[in-house]
Amino acid sequence: MKIALIKAVRMNNQISIFRYMYLSQSMFRWAISIVLAIMISFVITGINLYHKINSNQKVINALSPYIMTLVEVNDRTEINRVLGAVVKNENAKLILVKDGSVYSSTGDVQELDSPYVPTKINFKLFEGLFSSNEIIVKNSIRRNSSSTESTIYYFGPLKPIINNTLAIMFIVFVVSILISFMISYRTRQSLKKALMPLEQLQEEIKNIKLNKSQVSTPIKIKELEEIRQTIIETRHDLDLANEKLATQKAKELSADAYKRLIHDLHNPVAALRQMVKIQTMPNIDEESKQEALESVPEIAEEILLQVTAAKKNLEYDSLALQNIDIRNCLKESFNQVRTTAKSNDNKLSLNLPDYPVFIKHDPTVLKRAIVNLLENGIEASKDKVKLELEQNDRYTSIKVADDGNGLSEDKVSLFLQGRGMSSKGNRQAFGLTSASHIARSHGGKIIYQRSDLGGASFEIRLEAR
Amino acid sequence: MRTLFFKIVLLATWTLAPCWANTYVKSMYALPITLDPIQMNDTASLAIGNLIYDGLLKFSPSLEIQEALAESWMTSNDGKTLTFKLRPNLKFHDGSSITADDVIYSLTRAISPESKMRKYYDCIEGADEVSGKINQDKIGIKALNANTVVVKLKKPFPAFISVLAGTTAKILPKKYKDDKNFFNAPIGSGLFRYKSKNVANKKIFLEAFESYYLGKSKIDQFVLLETTEELAIDKAKKNEVHDLVSWPLTASNLVFKYGKNVQSPLAATWIVGLNTKRPPFNSLKFRRDFKNSFNNEEFRKKFYPDAYPAFGYIPPGLPGYREKIDDKLEKKHNEKINPINQQIVIVIPQELSEAKEIKTYFEQSLKKQGWNVKVQLMAWDKLMDGYSKKKHQAFLVSMNMDYPDAEFLIRNFESNNPDNFSGLSNKTLDTLIYNSRVEANKSKRIEIYKNAIQILDESSVTVNLFHPKANYWVSNCVSGIKPSILSEVYVDYTQATIDENCINKGRKNE
Numbered sequence: 021m022k023i024a025l026i027k028a029v030r031m032n033n034q035i036s037i038f039r040y041m042y043l044s045q046s047m048f049r050w051a052i053s054i055v056l057a058i059m060i061s062f063v064i065t066g067i068n069l070y071h072k073i074n075s076n077q078k079v080i081n082a083l084s085p086y087i088m089t090l091v092e093v094n095d096r097t098e099i100n101r102v103l104g105a106v107v108k109n110e111n112a113k114l115i116l117v118k119d120g121s122v123y124s125s126t127g128d129v130q131e132l133d134s135p136y137v138p139t140k141i142n143f144k145l146f147e148g149l150f151s152s153n154e155i156i157v158k159n160s161i162r163r164n165s166s167s168t169e170s171t172i173y174y175f176g177p178l179k180p181i182i183n184n185t186l187a188i189m190f191i192v193f194v195v196s197i198l199i200s201f202m203i204s205y206r207t208r209q210s211l212k213k214a215l216m217p218l219e220q221l222q223e224e225i226k227n228i229k230l231n232k233s234q235v236s237t238p239i240k241i242k243e244l245e246e247i248r249q250t251i252i253e254t255r256h257d258l259d260l261a262n263e264k265l266a267t268q269k270a271k272e273l274s275a276d277a278y279k280r281l282i283h284d285l286h287n288p289v290a291a292l293r294q295m296v297k298i299q300t301m302p303n304i305d306e307e308s309k310q311e312a313l314e315s316v317p318e319i320a321e322e323i324l325l326q327v328t329a330a331k332k333n334l335e336y337d338s339l340a341l342q343n344i345d346i347r348n349c350l351k352e353s354f355n356q357v358r359t360t361a362k363s364n365d366n367k368l369s370l371n372l373p374d375y376p377v378f379i380k381h382d383p384t385v386l387k388r389a390i391v392n393l394l395e396n397g398i399e400a401s402k403d404k405v406k407l408e409l410e411q412n413d414r415y416t417s418i419k420v421a422d423d424g425n426g427l428s429e430d431k432v433s434l435f436l437q438g439r440g441m442s443s444k445g446n447r448q449a450f451g452l453t454s455a456s457h458i459a460r461s462h463g464g465k466i467i468y469q470r471s472d473l474g475g476a477s478f479e480i481r482l483e484a485r
Numbered sequence: 486m487r488t489l490f491f492k493i494v495l496l497a498t499w500t501l502a503p504c505w506a507n508t509y510v511k512s513m514y515a516l517p518i519t520l521d522p523i524q525m526n527d528t529a530s531l532a533i534g535n536l537i538y539d540g541l542l543k544f545s546p547s548l549e550i551q552e553a554l555a556e557s558w559m560t561s562n563d564g565k566t567l568t569f570k571l572r573p574n575l576k577f578h579d580g581s582s583i584t585a586d587d588v589i590y591s592l593t594r595a596i597s598p599e600s601k602m603r604k605y606y607d608c609i610e611g612a613d614e615v616s617g618k619i620n621q622d623k624i625g626i627k628a629l630n631a632n633t634v635v636v637k638l639k640k641p642f643p644a645f646i647s648v649l650a651g652t653t654a655k656i657l658p659k660k661y662k663d664d665k666n667f668f669n670a671p672i673g674s675g676l677f678r679y680k681s682k683n684v685a686n687k688k689i690f691l692e693a694f695e696s697y698y699l700g701k702s703k704i705d706q707f708v709l710l711e712t713t714e715e716l717a718i719d720k721a722k723k724n725e726v727h728d729l730v731s732w733p734l735t736a737s738n739l740v741f742k743y744g745k746n747v748q749s750p751l752a753a754t755w756i757v758g759l760n761t762k763r764p765p766f767n768s769l770k771f772r773r774d775f776k777n778s779f780n781n782e783e784f785r786k787k788f789y790p791d792a793y794p795a796f797g798y799i800p801p802g803l804p805g806y807r808e809k810i811d812d813k814l815e816k817k818h819n820e821k822i823n824p825i826n827q828q829i830v831i832v833i834p835q836e837l838s839e840a841k842e843i844k845t846y847f848e849q850s851l852k853k854q855g856w857n858v859k860v861q862l863m864a865w866d867k868l869m870d871g872y873s874k875k876k877h878q879a880f881l882v883s884m885n886m887d888y889p890d891a892e893f894l895i896r897n898f899e900s901n902n903p904d905n906f907s908g909l910s911n912k913t914l915d916t917l918i919y920n921s922r923v924e925a926n927k928s929k930r931i932e933i934y935k936n937a938i939q940i941l942d943e944s945s946v947t948v949n950l951f952h953p954k955a956n957y958w959v960s961n962c963v964s965g966i967k968p969s970i971l972s973e974v975y976v977d978y979t980q981a982t983i984d985e986n987c988i989n990k991g992r993k994n995e
Contacts (some may be wrong), residue, residue: 093931096802096969097752097889099549129546129749129968133793133801133954 073148216336270463373410392451400424424475538655538673564641585628590659647888687711749968762908826857962987
């Protein structure tokens, strides 16, 4: 029913399209059936009544001349027989009233010669007089030469007509309701069949989200085919947009990388230039010149390291960001390091929330950064390295902490900028630089703190949005 | 002819009827004179006859002819051959089957010399030749098979179907034809089976017939009780009698406070019959003067106010009924009356509840007109005896009908009719009566009746007092009784029921 539908909508309950159709049609189904039943039964009853009244009127009109003759000769016996024969096997009654008294009746003999008491008439229709339970038609019979006035009354029972009307009403109602349900069922079946491609469309939309490719089959239903075409176009447009966005991003990242490279190379190149200049400067002693000369390879090596790191970072710049559970990335990183580091299992620990943490990230690239931090941590630690994930409203943080000696903040700053040398070799410095670059490419940053374990703690902080 | 009258003054000690379960007590002015259908000429006999016997046909309450033992019937185109097919599995009260032979036997009895009903059956082929021993081969009543009977008529008699629906055409078991005591405890096929007769208590006991073709009656025992009107009314008030149908009551009777009044018109007429064979009524002038001396409306209003006025011999509802005084006759009636000094004796039934008052009224009112009239109260059986022997000068009787046709009443004045109480002999009337019997065209027959009635009126053989209206008293505990227009004899008890709880409650309240 519509009320149920409104209620369902108000309650914000989701209902199936079929239920929606059923509810929205319910009221009309019942209303139409009732109206149809009433209309058809009334029309048929009206026709029946007309014919019944007309037929009864014709009967008494036809009888009248003969009855008049019998009245004139006082042949009540014959009148009784004639009237009795007319209504034989019918639940009707004929009465002949002569001068206000019942002269003949097919009813009880006791009525004879008693004053005729007119039945209370409720209304008149088609020349028929309707009492509470009878339809009455009458015909006055009087000869011009006679002072006697007689009237024949035909009392037809109303109950069978009412019963017929109710029966017709009921049958029409039941039939129309059944037809309505049948149509509804067929409509539902057709609709179900017609909406089957919706599942295909839903799958295609999901695949757009997951960036999966799928063979799209044409749909016969025009409206759905239009939606499919729109999905295909959207997918195509998204691919183009992604490519464009990737190109743009690559350009930006390249520009950033070059800027950083230029910035990072500025000091070593200036130092190299100064060292070379020192060799030609007249007032510089030989020892200083020798020292300057010796530092040239170191500076060159540093420049080469910077350029190599920049190149490596550019390779990672094309990120495939996905809004997926980041815990998987941490687990994979943790497992990789634990396998490759061949360290004591007890040395590494992983602390993750027990709920999924969705955040846009490129799992491959981010895993690289986490692995770098973990490897650095293992190298620097004495006994423990901890990887943990935290989330709050503003950001998600991935922390790698160790119980090593820790790093001075100045050095960390240099490492994060891609400069300086770690005490344990270039690889570590490069790992930290790379991790910093990956964090920035995700729109985040790396924060260095002292670890609660006593060593260093590197936090990759990714903004919530 | 049917004659009534009642009030048998019996002050004998009354013994209450035993309280049978579901027992219906019908009070009557007399027990039946005979239980032989072909001898029945009084309403008491006819009434019990209708309860214990059935015919081929019957009248509905509105006098439609219906099937009874006959399942169907057919009349040939010439109206002279009637074929009746019996219902299957019909039984007599003794359990034996009813066959075509029983029908032939019973109808043949009706035309036998000892039949008082012969006049209604003399139209049957071969009826004239019946005298002494009946030769069945010459009589037009034959069996086509065990269930089919054919009746051939000499000439078409349209009212014969009505005769067969009447009280005289009852079917009896042929196998008892030689049993001389058969009618002491007769066997029929009617609604009730004859059980016994208590002469001392003047009762006849009937019991419901379980194999009745319309189904067993809801009344287990039916008692016919002879009593006086006064006693009957007293018992009716105490619910010891459940039916006063046999009594001609007026609606104003106080007994109706204690029961229902089942009203109906009646095809009957009350007359003072004048015997043309007894002086001074052998003179038309005296008969006419005597007739004109009666103020019938005054009499009706005084004794039977709810009856219909009589302006002629034929009761209302039948062709020939006169709705007002005939102008021609009125002129004659207005002629000067010349009474004579010779004493005229009018016999009236002493059983009438107001017999003495009626006697006084007649004597005084006619004396004022100059007549020397003596009204003699006479017991019903004596009155009937004198009636049949045409001894009475004048007599008060009610003319009832066996079938609803004016011919039935007019025939009483046919010269050769043994029941011609008036002794009238009029060849023109005889011809008209004969013609009416063989005229198939109803319009022509009605015209014949008019002419015959005109002759009767002019002959002044009847002083038409009134046409009665039935006021049947029945107990409030009784239902389903259907009156008949024809007479109380035809009251239908098929659907009658009696509420025993209602009866007992009434007794407790006394």
